[in-house]
Amino acid sequence: xxxxxxxxxxxxxxxxxxxxxxxxxxxxxxxxxxxxxxxxxxxxxxxxxxxxxxxxxxxxxxxxxxxxxxxxxxxxxxxxxxxxxxxxxxxxxxxxxxxxxxxxxxxxxxxxxxxxxxxxxxxxxxxxxxxxxxxxxxxxxxxxxxxxxxxxxxxxxxxxxxxxxxxxxxxxxxxxxxxxxxxx
Numbered sequence: 001x002x003x004x005x006x007x008x009x010x011x012x013x014x015x016x017x018x019x020x021x022x023x024x025x026x027x028x029x030x031x032x033x034x035x036x037x038x039x040x041x042x043x044x045x046x047x048x049x050x051x052x053x054x055x056x057x058x059x060x061x062x063x064x065x066x067x068x069x070x071x072x073x074x075x076x077x078x079x080x081x082x083x084x085x086x087x088x089x090x091x092x093x094x095x096x097x098x099x100x101x102x103x104x105x106x107x108x109x110x111x112x113x114x115x116x117x118x119x120x121x122x123x124x125x126x127x128x129x130x131x132x133x134x135x136x137x138x139x140x141x142x143x144x145x146x147x148x149x150x151x152x153x154x155x156x157x158x159x160x161x162x163x164x165x166x167x168x169x170x171x172x173x174x175x176x177x178x179x180x181x182x183x184x
Contacts, residue, residue, distance in 0.1 A: 006059040014059035042092045056107040065088030068117045070104030
């Protein structure tokens, strides 16, 4: 069952979700203009009590796709974090993310060969903070998402255009729908 999709071109479409059949087998699928090819995730070696809750995908080309996988700890702390996978045209590789999260969200290209992911961090006294995680040239960084009227935004979609210096997000803050622009 597809959960997210990305289409860099009409003959280059990526999807991520669970394969039909017994049990939840997570995989990505790639459309090359003629047929779909399923690409199962590598063994993820999840922490105890963790399971895959959601996944998002962004494809740059048939040989370059990224997946962020949100894990659910079934209510048990500490939160297991994000798993990021990169497809290089032949195999998946796993990129360690140095931050713990509560919920992982959408993934987008950054317009310069890197990726952005949004996720909420572990709850604080004022609630769970929302962060934008950036990966480029082998380096991770994290910025707190701007608050609207003191409320952390509940982001739904991230989008960057190739070569762009800013990104866009559809959000929900303080019971209002917003479109936010991010200028790194």
